[in-house]
Amino acid sequence: MARVRVVRTYLELRAPGALRAARSIDSALGLVRATSDDVSLFRRLYRDVGQAHHWRDKHAVPDAQLRAHFESPDVALWVLYHGSTPAGFFELRRQSDKSVEIAYFGLTPAFFGRGLGKHLLSCAVETAWSFGADRVWLHTCTLDSPAALPNYLARGFEPFKTETYEAAIADDQAAPA
Numbered sequence: 001m002a003r004v005r006v007v008r009t010y011l012e013l014r015a016p017g018a019l020r021a022a023r024s025i026d027s028a029l030g031l032v033r034a035t036s037d038d039v040s041l042f043r044r045l046y047r048d049v050g051q052a053h054h055w056r057d058k059h060a061v062p063d064a065q066l067r068a069h070f071e072s073p074d075v076a077l078w079v080l081y082h083g084s085t086p087a088g089f090f091e092l093r094r095q096s097d098k099s100v101e102i103a104y105f106g107l108t109p110a111f112f113g114r115g116l117g118k119h120l121l122s123c124a125v126e127t128a129w130s131f132g133a134d135r136v137w138l139h140t141c142t143l144d145s146p147a148a149l150p151n152y153l154a155r156g157f158e159p160f161k162t163e164t165y166e167a168a169i170a171d172d173q174a175a176p177a
Helices: 039-053 063-071 116-130 148-154
Strands: 002-013 029-033 075-082 085-094 099-107 135-141 158-169
Touching (some): 029 116, 039 063, 039 075, 039 099, 063 075, 075 116, 085 116, 099 116, 135 148
Parallel strands (some): 099 135
Antiparallel strands (some): 002 135, 002 158, 029 075, 075 085, 085 099
């Protein structure tokens, strides 16, 4: 395992009007709220979206615990479909300070390069506001897609905090941050 330096950036939108939405005109797109029974779909999307970015925290979580998580009224899981194929997802979490965190967000590799990330992020933010947010926030890091931070900034998110930490990455996947 290699140790790499990672910079995590926290970003926020403080008002619905701050969103610079971008939409796809692809009529095959649909956004569907997943149910708590969709644990296997969540696991597949989590793996497909997060594998290249070293997402690992949910792999060991038992199905029953994930199901209970998604049953919470403060959590919402949404899936972007292209036709009948899951193309990406986002998870919203309502926080005690009345903010809503976009806790997970991303596209599967088969849908990269089509402008769907900005579409999905616009959907996530608008859904977060309708979820009762006073503020919408998320974080990204230097392990994420190089397109992530530019997309967040282009949609109107503003950084409010950064932190640096070390992560253990398999030697064959380590790249300088």
